[in-house]
Amino acid sequence: MSGELPGTKIDHLGIAVKSIAQARAFYEALGLRVTHEETVEHERVKTAMLPVGESRVELLEPTEEDSPVGKFLAKRGEGMHHVALQVEDITAAMERLKALGARFISDEVKVGAGGHLYFFVHPSSAGGVLVEIVQPAAESTHG
Amino acid sequence: MSGELPGTKIDHLGIAVKSIAQARAFYEALGLRVTHEETVEHERVKTAMLPVGESRVELLEPTEEDSPVGKFLAKRGEGMHHVALQVEDITAAMERLKALGARFISDEVKVGAGGHLYFFVHPSSAGGVLVEIVQPAAESTHG
Incomplete structure (x- = not known):
């Protein structure tokens, strides 16, 4: 395990929320801006990206309750879904x-x-x- | 809420773990290095900091079960404890x-x-x- 893997950084934080429209206001108050919104059909999730430094926050809102993020919300409630390291x-x-x-x-x-x-x-x-x-x-x- | 707050970035990710000794190997395999370890007595927690890009991962291991991080582990298990934005x-x-x-x-x-x-x-x-x-x-x- 010795030796460096150069260039590792936090790519994004994926945060599962019930409503992007509601959740984004908190980050916007801190000066972040939504630069991209997208619906990923096969994951049945809407996403909003807010760059922060060299990383970004990705808000994830399920479009259906039995989608992966929908099930996460039902089980654990809103919160950190995943951390992406580049x-x-x-x-x-x-x-x-x-x-x-x-x-x-x-x-x-x-x-x-x-x-x-x-x-x-x-x-x-x-x-x-x-x-x-x-x-x-x-x-x-x-x- | 208009106007920018410049310089916002991810300062660190605080991750609650049962054992820093065990949890650090994952991040070390990705090339991260523990640069600082510290016991914060009044929080009853041991911490290990691993810089990653402009941010860092902070592993948090409780020194007592009824400490804030100890209670978090008992209730939710290992995982993301907090996100710090600078x-x-x-x-x-x-x-x-x-x-x-x-x-x-x-x-x-x-x-x-x-x-x-x-x-x-x-x-x-x-x-x-x-x-x-x-x-x-x-x-x-x-x-």
Whole structure:
């Protein structure tokens, strides 16, 4: 486990709320602004992104009660749903966590809508926190 | 509520764990390093700080079961205890939140051990998340 994985930072905090319209006012009072809103159909969730420093807050509002975030709200109420950490080398991150015996939500790296890579670590391996590991989409490098 | 509050960023994520010795391995596998450990006697909690980008992860391990973090663990299990947002003007932040009708853990700004200022917003006013608002200690300015 020795050696650094450079560039790790908090990518975003995913916060499950009943109503984005209500929850955003708190963050707006602190000077944050919603820069992007989106409905992710296959997750049945509405999202609002509020950049904060090098990270962002993502408010998550379910569009249906039996969606993943809807079930989370029913069970635990509003609150932190997941923490996303951005790394530069997601394959190296997964290998290190596998070597540690960490438990994953799925055992492979997935490709997100914007081309970013991600996987989720089970809360039992991360101090009770659902952790998403993210690697940004590669920028095109013409040379 | 218009106007920006510049400089807001995530200061730290406070994560309640049963054992820092066990929980740190996950973050160390991602390249984070414990740079500071401390026992805060009056809170009856051991803390380990792991910088990540402009923020840090703070692992919180209770030294007694009936301490605030010990009670949190007994009730909710391991997981996110609080999110700290750093602002440049904590008085302005509190005024804006008061104007919004936000509920606070205590209605005044407090001074921390290192000279930083802080207050806590009740989770019911912040999407179910216990939010700490922090202003760093003023640096000495000699003219």
